[in-house]
Amino acid sequence: MRIINYAALWQKVGEYARRAGRVGARPVLLLYYVMKSPHTPKSDKLLIFSTLSYLVLPIDLIDAKRLPIIGWIDEVVSLSVAYQRVCKYITPEIEWKVDRLLDKWFPVYAKYELLAE
Numbered sequence: 001m002r003i004i005n006y007a008a009l010w011q012k013v014g015e016y017a018r019r020a021g022r023v024g025a026r027p028v029l030l031l032y033y034v035m036k037s038p039h040t041p042k043s044d045k046l047l048i049f050s051t052l053s054y055l056v057l058p059i060d061l062i063d064a065k066r067l068p069i070i071g072w073i074d075e076v077v078s079l080s081v082a083y084q085r086v087c088k089y090i091t092p093e094i095e096w097k098v099d100r101l102l103d104k105w106f107p108v109y110a111k112y113e114l115l116a117e
Contacts, residue, residue, distance in 0.1 A: 009032070015056070025106075027083050030083070030095070031086065051079060
């Protein structure tokens with residue numbers, strides 16, 4: 001029985017990543033591929049799924065439109081905690097997949113990127 005709808009989550013992750021830019025998308029994509037890996041424990045997959053869902057869905061504890069800087073803190077903290085917990089599962093193969101996808105989505109690398117509204 002599959003609990004996670006990977007196709008629906010992938011669509012939302014892709015939309016978020018294209019808005020966030022190459023640098024902002026990289027940790028999100030790394031987490032996604034770690035979640036899909038058969039070597040990642042189910043508890044960590046659930047952590048990643050909840051983090052990515054919170055990041056890409058329109059639900060917020062702190063509204064970024066009302067409090068622009070503070071509104072992003074909850075997403076950054078949740079992403080950071082999940083990343084630190086599961087970064088040990090990031091393999092060179094996962095990094096390669098993410099880099100190839102980022103090259104496809106963002107063929108021109110910019111040192112500084114701004115989020116589009």
